[in-house]
Amino acid sequence: MTSARNASARRARAAPEDEAANGPPPPLLPYGRQTIDDADIAAVVAALKGDWLTQGPTVARFEEAIAARCGAPYCVAVSSGTAALHLASLVGGIEPGRGGVTSDITFVASANGIRYGGGTVALADVDPLTGLATAATIERAVDRLEARGVAPKVLVPVDFAGQVAELPSIAALAARRGLTVIEDAAHALGASYVHEGRTVRAGSCTHSDLAILSFHPVKHITTLEGGAILTRDEGAYRALLELRSHGITKDRARLHHDDGPWYYEQQRLGFHHRLSDVACALGLSQLDKLGAFLAARRWIAARYGRGLAQRGLLDHYRPLPQPHARSAFHLYVIHLVPRDREPLGSIASRRLRLYEHLRARGIAPQVHYIPIHRQPDFAPFIDVDERFPGAEAFYAGCLSLPVFPSMLESDVGRVLDALEEHAASDEARG
Ligand SMILES: Cc1ncc(COP(=O)(O)O)c(C=O)c1O
Structure with a gap:
């Protein structure tokens, strides 16, 4: 975790003349980044020298390893998380005239999976403290779909930032309303x-x-681009395998004809959403380190939490609460604590100042996420009277601080110093 390997690869940010005057600037701290070591590089080189570059045996090995790590019997590796959402929506029954619900606070891909299948999207508001859609907000979005004359079909709860959505209550809702749950x-x-x-x-x-x-x-491990779908349902698994590769089957029991051992049939329109053998070789090597990566992320989160408390900064910045789940800390999100009756616009202005303050000190935070209902391309899916107070409150004051496995303790200290300095100037400003 304390390796300087990745630190040296980070980009410098100051102009050369500044550097001459002040010495080298600290490396830019992004909100997240990959950790690639020599074993990863060796695994990729070995795969490149092998017989299979694309659809070889490493794909199945990677799928088995991911399935075992997550505790689901079946896994299908695909070319991205977005491709995974696309195929999961199709297998979940999305088609024109059907609808799906996802969270308003997520990356647009969570909703686009539903749209690729021709489905209608309804957005669920979130708990303003966690950024998670709840069973109650999801059910309201299901009701909205029905009110629009669209048959609801899938729910896509999002484990925002690495917290887990309240899946047992969402599963109970799905069972009551006859819906399919796709956990993002x-x-x-x-x-x-x-x-x-x-x-x-x-x-x-x-x-x-x-x-x-x-x-x-x-994300926690990388295959460059890549994603996977997990399921316990063998029928869904077989459908996913075919949809990933053009809708082609070689299952002799299902062929309309059989012209010989070379013969295959496309029986429905599928896609080219495959992940390569080389990418899976990298994924397997990365997976060996997942435990260490998670431990590092949790250590950094704990260090931030302790630092904010020790420096008396919790009146200024509030980390996400961690009520019922053990987070994987993909993101470390803080909120600016609102002042008495402070309007959202004022919190958003303070967040912008904090963002700029951190950037000026070589720290690159990010905002996760712009609520999807604000995206122009989603306007047709939003009713005129629809409001998202939880998502608006969440968005106004959220900021994601750097968290990635190769961060050094001094990096965390640098972020805390900058937060402390900003809290003092923010207070003086009133
Ligand atoms: C919550 C969420 N779902 C899905 C995706 C899509 O993943 P990918 O970028 O691999 O397509 C992302 C990507 O950042 C995401 O944050």
Whole structure:
């Protein structure tokens, strides 16, 4: 974790003349980044020298390893988390005239999966403290779909930042309303929650029909681009395998004809959403380190939490509460604590000043997320009277601080120093 390897790779930020005057600037601290070591590079080189670059045996090995890590029997590796959402929505029954619900606070991909299948999206408001859609807000969005004459079909709860959504209550809602649950666990590989005294892993499909992961470089492990779908349902698994590759089957029992051993049939329109053997070789090597990556993320989160408390900064910045789940800390999100009756616009202005203050000190925070209902391309899915007070409150004051496995203790200290300095100037400003 204390390796300077990645630190040296980070980009410098000051102009050369500043550097001459003040010495080298500290490296830019992004909100997230990959950790690639020599074993990863060796695994990729070995795969490149092998017989299979694309659809070889490493894909199945990676799928088995991900399934075992998450505790679900079946896994299908695909070309991105977005492709995973697309195929999961199709298998979940999304088609024109059907609808799906996802959280208003997430990356647009969570909603786009529903749209790629021709479905209508309804957005669920979030708890302003956690940024998570709840069973209650999701049910209101289901009712909205029905009021618009659209048959609801899938729910896509999002494990925002690495917390797990309240999946048992959402599964109960789905059972009551006859819906399919697709857990968007893109942020939550390695997270868990406790249900009836038992620890349940994110992505295990204990309280969902399908779950998706992303292996984008800022996530817990990377295959460059990449994603996966998990399920307990063998029929869904077989359908996903075909949809990932053009809708082609070689299952002799299902062929209309059989012209010989070379013969295959496209029996429905599928896609080219495959992940390569080389990418899976990287994924397997990364997976060996997942435990260490998670420990590092949790250590950094604990260090931030302690530092904020020790420096008396919790009146200024509030970390996400961690009520019922063991977060995988894909993101470390803080909120600016609102002042008495402070309007959201004022909190948002203070957040902008904090963002700029951190940037000026070589720290690159990010805002997760702009509520989807604000995206122009989603306007047709929003009713004129629809309001998202939880998402608006969440968005106004949220900021994601750097968290990635190769961060040094001094990096965390640098962020805390900058937060402390800003809190003092913010207070003086009134
Ligand atoms: C919550 C969530 N779901 C899905 C995705 C899509 O993953 P990918 O970038 O691998 O397509 C992302 C990507 O950041 C995400 O944050």
